[in-house]
């Protein structure tokens with residue numbers, strides 16, 4: 001994957017899909033027509049940053065500020081891998 | 096592939112009912128011969144009021160329910176649908192409307208959108224208006240469905256179409272998928288009709304043949320390939336009829352495990368067909384949902400595996416398919432705790448084979464099937 005390429009992309013959730021914190025489950029879930037993905041903490045944190053405006057580079061910066069104790073480069077690597085996967089699964093889209 | 100999902104830990108006690116199906120009414124302008132509503136639906140007269148439904152939604156949400164389906168009957172018959180959608184959305188549900196599209200118009204699509212409805216699933220009967228008319232008992236329905244499918248798409252909803260397959264439309268699958276493609280669907284459920292309620296009554300006239308089924312699966316695969324080549328993202332979900340499988344499906348993910356249905360009169364059920372079982376189900380008018388879900392005899396009856404009989408009891412697959420469907424076991428064997436006869440390990444599996452043969456010999460046209468309507472239903476009402 002060309003990582004400088006991905007950093008300029010602006011991702012958003014697929015139309016009609018919704019990210020939501022579920023108090024009863026103590027986790028984020030992704031809701032879509034008649035279905036639900038139960039997300040782990042990092043997936044929830046990444047998807048929570050998608051607002052249809054920020055590019056991937058900005059998103060990584062923000063997560064780094066949020067989790068300063070993470071080792072160098074680890075967040076960027078996680079974010080890249082996650083977004084590629086999430087797009088393949090049809091959860092998110094970019095223009 | 097990396098896993099970004101959270102797997103819940105299974106402990107002894109049941110989890111929350113994540114899914115709530117609100118069957119708002121059994122009233123419906125159509126008369127589909129494959130309808131899974133109870134045969135005696137006409138006996139149900141006292142529908143829950145708007146306030147009673149809001150109370151049900153509030154309780155279920157507090158228990159952790161998050162996916163909500165409004166269905167029926169035809170949920171659009173209820174004038175308070177918009178109010179209920181708005182309330183459900185305010186509570187944090189993801190709201191799905193499961194409809195025939197009869198009763199829908201552009202004004203109502205927008206009102207529902209304003210109320211916060213997340214998704215509208217429209218069912219189609221066929222690509223050919225004549226077959227569609229015969230199966231649903233209405234000549235005008237088909238054109239209406241197509242117009243409304245387009246309007247729903249235009250309003251910006253994700254479009255999931257549901258096509259109930261049976262022997263009278265399954266050979267048209269190629270043109271059905273083409274029609275869905277043309278309508279701009281995001282996903283299409285090609286669901287072979289489940290043989291409950293009215294569909295069970297019409298079973299021999301609905302079940303497709305093995306050859307029809309194989310051809311339909313091949314057509315679906317051809318379309319998947321074609322769509323992929325065009326980079327067209329329209330997912331096709333093909334649901335094989337139980338009667339041609341050798342293992343049953345894990346019905347509702349397990350009895351009282353994630354799914355709760357509230358019927359029009361407030362009866363609380365582990366699935367929408369369970370009402371046919373020879374047992375009493377609690378009513379939301381009389382008991383809190385929390386108590387019904389966790390403590391009622393009905394919801395605990397087929398939880399876990401203590402209730403199972405052989406061959407399920409000692410079978411390695413019992414946690415995978417939970418022994419199949421209790422309704423199917425009851426309809427076919429008379430014992431709701433029996434192994435689902437769909438399983439080829441079941442001593443009753445010959446009943447399924449017999450049903451396939453019976454269907455193969457049934458030459459009735461779609462017009463000759465029993466239509467689901469209040470007049471026919473009176474025959475099944477005991478009151």
Ligand code: SF4
Pocket residue numbers: 123124125126127129130131132167168169195467
């Ligand atoms: S299956 Fe047909 S008759 Fe039954 S509720 Fe749905 S639209 Fe109405």
Ligand code: SF4
Pocket residue numbers: 342343406407408410411412413414416417418419434435438439440441
């Ligand atoms: S015997 Fe029961 S548990 Fe085993 S595969 Fe068949 S239905 Fe499932």
